[in-house]
Amino acid sequence: MQQIVHQWNAELYNEKHSFVYDYGASLVDLLNPKPSERILDLGCGSGELTAAIAAVCNEVVGMDFSPAMIEKAKGRFPELIFQRGNASDFKAIPRFDAIFSNATLHWVSDYKAAATCMYANLVEGGRIVVEFGGKRNVQAITSTLRDALKSRGYDKQAALDLWYFPSIGEYTTVLESVGFNVTFAQWYDRPTELADEREGVLDWLSMFAKPFFMEVAKEDVKEIKREVQEHLAPQLFRGGKWYADYKRIRVVAYK
Numbered sequence: 001m002q003q004i005v006h007q008w009n010a011e012l013y014n015e016k017h018s019f020v021y022d023y024g025a026s027l028v029d030l031l032n033p034k035p036s037e038r039i040l041d042l043g044c045g046s047g048e049l050t051a052a053i054a055a056v057c058n059e060v061v062g063m064d065f066s067p068a069m070i071e072k073a074k075g076r077f078p079e080l081i082f083q084r085g086n087a088s089d090f091k092a093i094p095r096f097d098a099i100f101s102n103a104t105l106h107w108v109s110d111y112k113a114a115a116t117c118m119y120a121n122l123v124e125g126g127r128i129v130v131e132f133g134g135k136r137n138v139q140a141i142t143s144t145l146r147d148a149l150k151s152r153g154y155d156k157q158a159a160l161d162l163w164y165f166p167s168i169g170e171y172t173t174v175l176e177s178v179g180f181n182v183t184f185a186q187w188y189d190r191p192t193e194l195a196d197e198r199e200g201v202l203d204w205l206s207m208f209a210k211p212f213f214m215e216v217a218k219e220d221v222k223e224i225k226r227e228v229q230e231h232l233a234p235q236l237f238r239g240g241k242w243y244a245d246y247k248r249i250r251v252v253a254y255k
């Protein structure tokens with residue numbers, strides 16, 4: 001898997017991709033934060049879930065790799081603490097009672113380092129509550145995209161492996177190998193309604209799949225996105241709405 005630095009468009013993220021944090025509300029319920037706890041929101045994006053956790057608990061830190069997202073989060077929630085950091089290489093003092101992470105860990109290619117780092121930054125008995133893309137996540141979208149790229153000779157782009165989408169067996173094994181005790185693990189199918197009714201998949205590709213279009217001729221980019229969306233209509237367009245074929249894994253583990 002390649003580590004590619006994704007340039008986030010924080011405005012577009014809030015305008016059209018608020019489903020990322022809307023779905024995270026039930027993960028905050030699973031976290032069940034306590035007022036006395038110090039909690040890290042790892043991959044906080046524009047800070048909505050950090051704020052939801054902070055509504056209950058005194059000390060929350062939002063961390064994100066993207067400077068644009070950190071700026072956005074600081075602007076939206078100036079009373080909260082946000083800092084830039086790398087999920088596979090950060091050190092916090094004091095350590096956290098819990099680390100929460102929604103829709104982030106699939107972006108971290110060095111997932112073992114991230115697991116080690118989360119473990120190191122927890123107090124004894126501390127927990128992680130995480131959710132991200134699981135095995136076969138966005139498979140319909142990515143396989144259709146790869147076919148469209150290959151058919152035009154963009155083999156290098158089609159071969160890109162950008163994300164980490166493990167099964168719960170794979171991921172719990174990684175967590176156990178660094179010392180965690182896993183108490184809960186779930187894989188589930190979560191078709192995710194896309195905000196744009198006309199350009200749903202096209203818009204998703206523009207927001208999240210940019211690296212696949214590196215060095216692709218401008219006119220081909222447009223055509224490929226349109227073709228991918230058309231091919232996917234029978235599968236992903238239902239009742240006048242577009243859905244992305246998301247699969248999630250959700251895990252709770254203790255130090």
Ligand code: BEZ
Pocket residue numbers: 103106132133137138163208246
């Ligand atoms: C996800 O949340 O599953 C996801 C988002 C962007 C790219 C890939 C996966």
